[in-house]
Amino acid sequence: MKSKLILLFSLLTICTVAFSQEKKSDKISKHNMSVTDKGLIKVTIMYPYSEGKTFNMEYYETKHMPMVAGYLGANLVKYTIEKGVPNGIPNQPLPYMAIGAFYVKSLSEYQAAIAPNLDAIRADFANYTNVIPVLMVSEVVQ
Template sequence: MKSKFVFVLLVLGTYFSAFAQQKQARGFEAKADVVEKGLIKVSVLYPYAEGKTFDMDYYEKNHMPYVAGLLGSNLVRYTIEKGISSGIPNSPLPFMAIGSFYVKSVTDYQAAIAPHREAIRADFPKYTNISPIILISEVVK
């Protein structure tokens, strides 16, 4: 009888532990995907073109953390995207990569970047030969 009771406790403990882990994982995923309305999004788009190159490893480990560090407490988060396909079958890839910074204030973003603009541009040849397109937008939803 005692061994059956211990077995039931072990099964229930395993079940509730797994349930708690799943609930925690779902909660984390939901929070990680939320981007607050009103934030400013600075998108740095690297268009695809024949003969252009992009070193994602350097961009991820060096360039983006460097720029993110300049933004201080204004930075909420940043993301890095690697282009894999066009939305239209058999069409060229529109962008090789997109880096995005979510910040609280466009004015503070510009003030933080301005003194370092030349250093940021000087870093480009270390990972790409593409001239990026920059779009600053406001998160609506």
């Protein structure tokens, strides 16, 4: 499992290269003049469902995500947590048990904050899940 986690976080590092040119956050929407997330970097952590896998949502909400958010400091704009629910298609399991997302201003600042804390983040996985998460790094365009 340790080698899979190392591979997973290596993939995150590779993904960040693709987003090395960051846009400044455009906080005002042209359509409704409200605050938006456009231009932010979104780091999404998805926990796929499969038989026999577990996920402790209470721990994730109250311990893990706040711990990681604390490492991100002022770069963090917000974070979200989603709980998977059955999608209504008969005989189809839900695709993800949970999805967490961090919205940050700067990818390079995110990387700098996570790197020295990676061991603590990885070690905490065992406290809430036996799933290897899937990561996606993206830029919010609307």
